[in-house]
Amino acid sequence: MKDKVIVVLSGGLDSTTCMAIAHAEGQDIFPLTFVYGQKHTVELEAARKVAEYYGVAERHKIINLEGLLFGSSLTDKDKDIPTGRTLEEIGEGIPSTYVPARNIVFLALALAQAEPLGARAIYLGVNALDFSGYPDCRPEFIAAFQEVINRGTAAGVEGRGIRLETPLINLTKAEIIKKGLELGAPYHLTYSCYQGTVPSCGVCDACILRLKGFREAGAIDPIPYRQFSALCR
Amino acid sequence: MKDKVIVVLSGGLDSTTCMAIAHAEGQDIFPLTFVYGQKHTVELEAARKVAEYYGVAERHKIINLEGLLFGSSLTDKDKDIPTGRTLEEIGEGIPSTYVPARNIVFLALALAQAEPLGARAIYLGVNALDFSGYPDCRPEFIAAFQEVINRGTAAGVEGRGIRLETPLINLTKAEIIKKGLELGAPYHLTYSCYQGTVPSCGVCDACILRLKGFREAGAIDPIPYRQFSALCR
Numbered sequence: 277m278k279d280k281v282i283v284v285l286s287g288g289l290d291s292t293t294c295m296a297i298a299h300a301e302g303q304d305i306f307p308l309t310f311v312y313g314q315k316h317t318v319e320l321e322a323a324r325k326v327a328e329y330y331g332v333a334e335r336h337k338i339i340n341l342e343g344l345l346f347g348s349s350l351t352d353k354d355k356d357i358p359t360g361r362t363l364e365e366i367g368e369g370i371p372s373t374y375v376p377a378r379n380i381v382f383l384a385l386a387l388a389q390a391e392p393l394g395a396r397a398i399y400l401g402v403n404a405l406d407f408s409g410y411p412d413c414r415p416e417f418i419a420a421f422q423e424v425i426n427r428g429t430a431a432g433v434e435g436r437g438i439r440l441e442t443p444l445i446n447l448t449k450a451e452i453i454k455k456g457l458e459l460g461a462p463y464h465l466t467y468s469c470y471q472g473t474v475p476s477c478g479v480c481d482a483c484i485l486r487l488k489g490f491r492e493a494g495a496i497d498p499i500p501y502r503q504f505s506a507l508c509r
Numbered sequence: 510m511k512d513k514v515i516v517v518l519s520g521g522l523d524s525t526t527c528m529a530i531a532h533a534e535g536q537d538i539f540p541l542t543f544v545y546g547q548k549h550t551v552e553l554e555a556a557r558k559v560a561e562y563y564g565v566a567e568r569h570k571i572i573n574l575e576g577l578l579f580g581s582s583l584t585d586k587d588k589d590i591p592t593g594r595t596l597e598e599i600g601e602g603i604p605s606t607y608v609p610a611r612n613i614v615f616l617a618l619a620l621a622q623a624e625p626l627g628a629r630a631i632y633l634g635v636n637a638l639d640f641s642g643y644p645d646c647r648p649e650f651i652a653a654f655q656e657v658i659n660r661g662t663a664a665g666v667e668g669r670g671i672r673l674e675t676p677l678i679n680l681t682k683a684e685i686i687k688k689g690l691e692l693g694a695p696y697h698l699t700y701s702c703y704q705g706t707v708p709s710c711g712v713c714d715a716c717i718l719r720l721k722g723f724r725e726a727g728a729i730d731p732i733p734y735r736q737f738s739a740l741c742r
Contacts, residue, residue, distance in 0.1 A: 347625025376624035392580025
């Protein structure tokens with residue numbers, strides 16, 4: 277084992293790839309999952325199965341933030357999750373699926389677990405290319421949060437440090453999938469759909485980008501879908 | 510009314526002074542209090558009374574983080590809260606009362622409330638002079654967190670912005686108290702003691718700095734104490 281590390285694990289494709297990377301590096305993994313009133317709570321079961329797959333189910337912490345994150349179509353009943361969008365539409369501006377301060381809250385609470393545990397890193401599966409509309413998925417945000425850690429914690433000030441690891445940040449979805457497949461990531465256990473349907477809807481932004489990623493990686497997505505958008509047929 | 514603002518309100522002297530300042534500015538105040546397993550839960554009742562005093566009890570949100578912040582003598586049963594320390598001892602290094610990532614978590618969750626609410630500022634009663642040992646009370650930490658807001662939220666990226674307001678950061682405890690008394694802050698309702706005793710212990714770092722502040726401000730602390738350290742007699 278190298279270091280104790282926290283892996284923020286949603287149960288989706290990106291965070292599961294982060295688990296695979298941290299596992300391949302020999303890290304001592306503590307998975308951390310958040311319930312925040314997301315409509316797609318199916319992903320929590322996926323997160324549990326991924327933690328179990330990597331043999332760390334007993335350290336898997338699930339933090340309940342219901343009612344504390346809102347203002348997004350992922351959380352609010354009166355806001356519809358967009359479907360059937362083109363790549364241009366997906367890439368335009370900040371989507372309604374943006375959850376205010378979500379990654380800031382996730383990183384803050386991950387840090388609160390990491391510091392007393394003596395963990396040396398927090399892995400976060402953010403990805404700036406395919407989700408360029410989310411301000412909290414971009415390198416300049418990650419750099420700013422690293423500064424917060426360096427200046428605002430005992431670990432930072434005393435020089436031990438806690439690293440923010442974002443190994444997927446500059447990869448396309450296809451590159452992420454290729455890397456995950458090389459490392460044996462259990463994609464059959466993952467779940468990405470924003471709508472929370474089983475099988476996955478196939479037409480929300482998350483399904484579209486995932487299916488497109490598999491196609492570009494020359495691989496087959498092992499999870500079932502209800503339908504496919506024109507983009508992914 | 511000027512802007513909607515969040516005031517992080519512990520029920521202590523500093524955060525109550527922040528309430529008084531935001532109130533004097535005419536802000537539309539939303540108080541936010543955190544339960545995090547602190548031994549001094551007495552402060553929660555103080556926070557409720559202060560919110561009531563300012564007529565904003567019905568928007569006072571209390572967030573429960575029990576079990577999520579730890580590794581401090583303020584939270585952990587097996588760690589003793591220091592008492593009877595000299596000012597030199599209090600000023601030396603990072604004290605055991607430091608709670609890992611506490612202000613980072615508080616600010617992250619305050620931000621998650623502020624952004625969908627349309628709040629334009631978050632008030633935090635940090636104070637770098639008397640509590641110089643807390644990394645998350647210093648100007649360089651606050652500046653780093655402001656960058657996180659600017660880069661990691663829609664409000665930040667789109668230019669509306671959410672300001673971190675720390676009006677006490679460069680004041681001594683005596684200056685804070687003078688300002689609060691000028692503004693009519695209800696210090697009789699506040700509670701600062703780390704040990705959580707009623708009356709306040711008088712010998713923990715928080716009681717010592719508070720009593721010393723009142724003495725230097727030439728004022729009488731209106732709350733009762735069990736005893737007084739040599740420093741405050």
